[in-house]
Amino acid sequence: MSNIAIGLVGTFCLFGGILVGINVMVVLGLVGAFGLAALVGFNAATALMSTVFFETTHSFHFSVIPLFLLMGFFAMRAGLGEDLFEATTKWMGNLKGGLAISTTLGAAAFGAASGSSVGTATVFTKLALPQMLDRGYDKSLASASIAIAGTLAVMIPPSALVVVYGILTDSSIGALLIAGFIPGIIFALMLCLAIWLTVLRRPELAPVDRTPYTLREKLVSLRLAGPLVLVIFCIVAGLYVGIFTPTEAGGVGAGLTFLLAVVRHRGLGGVRIGETLMETIRTSAMIFAILISALLFSKFLALSGVTNALGGFLTGLDVAPWIIVVLISLIYLALGMMMDAPALLAVTLPITHPVMMNLGYDPIWFGVFVVLLVEIGAVTPPVGINCFVVQAASGGRVKLEDVFRGLIPFVLAGFAMLVLLYLVPDIALFLPSRM
Numbered sequence: 001m002s003n004i005a006i007g008l009v010g011t012f013c014l015f016g017g018i019l020v021g022i023n024v025m026v027v028l029g030l031v032g033a034f035g036l037a038a039l040v041g042f043n044a045a046t047a048l049m050s051t052v053f054f055e056t057t058h059s060f061h062f063s064v065i066p067l068f069l070l071m072g073f074f075a076m077r078a079g080l081g082e083d084l085f086e087a088t089t090k091w092m093g094n095l096k097g098g099l100a101i102s103t104t105l106g107a108a109a110f111g112a113a114s115g116s117s118v119g120t121a122t123v124f125t126k127l128a129l130p131q132m133l134d135r136g137y138d139k140s141l142a143s144a145s146i147a148i149a150g151t152l153a154v155m156i157p158p159s160a161l162v163v164v165y166g167i168l169t170d171s172s173i174g175a176l177l178i179a180g181f182i183p184g185i186i187f188a189l190m191l192c193l194a195i196w197l198t199v200l201r202r203p204e205l206a207p208v209d210r211t212p213y214t215l216r217e218k219l220v221s222l223r224l225a226g227p228l229v230l231v232i233f234c235i236v237a238g239l240y241v242g243i244f245t246p247t248e249a250g251g252v253g254a255g256l257t258f259l260l261a262v263v264r265h266r267g268l269g270g271v272r273i274g275e276t277l278m279e280t281i282r283t284s285a286m287i288f289a290i291l292i293s294a295l296l297f298s299k300f301l302a303l304s305g306v307t308n309a310l311g312g313f314l315t316g317l318d319v320a321p322w323i324i325v326v327l328i329s330l331i332y333l334a335l336g337m338m339m340d341a342p343a344l345l346a347v348t349l350p351i352t353h354p355v356m357m358n359l360g361y362d363p364i365w366f367g368v369f370v371v372l373l374v375e376i377g378a379v380t381p382p383v384g385i386n387c388f389v390v391q392a393a394s395g396g397r398v399k400l401e402d403v404f405r406g407l408i409p410f411v412l413a414g415f416a417m418l419v420l421l422y423l424v425p426d427i428a429l430f431l432p433s434r435m
Contacts (some may be wrong), residue, residue, distance in 0.1 A: 007304025031067030067250025111153025336377015
């Protein structure tokens with residue numbers, strides 16, 4: 001059997017294992033390990049595997065993942081989401097769909113500190129959903145706006161998912177983090193516009209909040225949200241001007257959010273350091289296990305020649321490059337309905353990244369593009385993990401079908417953002433090119 005045939009059999013086994021319900025980390029690692037053994041022999045394969053394990057777990061650059069996760073958990077302990085929701089509600093609450101718009105903007109800022117799509121969706125379901133439902137908002141609009149707002153956490157830096165992309169593709173993590181800043185803000189504004197247009201067309205979905213807020217109340221609310229803005233500014237500015245590396249940025253962010261949590265709770269008791277560290281360790285271990293398995297699978301595909309053959313086939317097609325981009329986008333959207341984000345990147349990037357590089361696309365731009373694709377998949381059925389999170393955190397006030405039914409305008413906004421990114425790649429590349 002030729003090397004390419006072995007690679008194709010391994011790829012078939014990978015997707016077959018996923019479809020029958022085997023854990024993605026397990027099937028990636030098994031296919032990668034046995035595939036390498038079939039290609040280069042048992043001794044060489046074990047040497048390659050030990051190298052991957054060592055480099056992944058001992059690299060200074062990879063330590064950015066647990067630091068960003070720790071920062072996110074401290075941000076949740078500090079109650080920063082409550083301050084942001086209060087501030088955005090007082091400034092935007094009187095608009096058409098104002099509470100949903102407030103939720104989107106607050107989630108964008110909170111997600112920038114937490115970097116967690118699921119965490120942001122959980123926090124704002126508990127904060128914003130009861131207020132929207134109590135004031136007469138339609139269940140579908142209210143719950144769907146929270147589910148999609150959670151995706152902004154992985155677009156605006158810092159983002160652990162962007163770091164995963166950087167590790168799997170050997171791209172500049174600092175440039176990737178900065179590249180997501182402008183697209184993340186634009187996407188947040190597009191979601192707000194989608195809410196406003198939906199309510200403009202059907203005013204019964206969201207009664208206008210008539211609660212009067214004085215200018216003094218609005219300014220005081222900004223003071224409450226100020227600490228988080230400071231954290232985001234420190235991270236983005238430090239990365240942009242080169243004061244510190246992404247790993248150091250994670251350390252600075254974790255330290256600042258820890259101080260905010262201590263101040264907020266007037267001591268260490270409310271921070272629950274032991275519980276926070278254990279959550280960070282468990283999540284980091286899961287991500288590192290997926291990364292190690294994905295890197296093994298990536299080496300297997302590269303040695304088998306499948307990636308080069310597939311890249312040569314696609315680049316040799318007599319079609320416009322945008323057609324290949326559409327095909328890859330459809331693959332991500334389809335798989336995103338069945339898999340969570342880190343696993344999806346781990347499975348697909350060894351195949352799609354070389355193809356996109358052969359077509360001449362920028363790896364930093366593709367990182368932003370593919371992360372947005374993955375997050376759109378995170379809200380689409382049948383899996384749509386953010387939707388399950390919103391339904392579970394709602395305390396039974398909304399059903400899963402309510403969340404899915406309200407997603408149509410937001411998914412359309414996501415598609416519009418993808419088109420905009422393709423047509424104007426400088427949206428993602430402007431800041432990295434001037435770092």
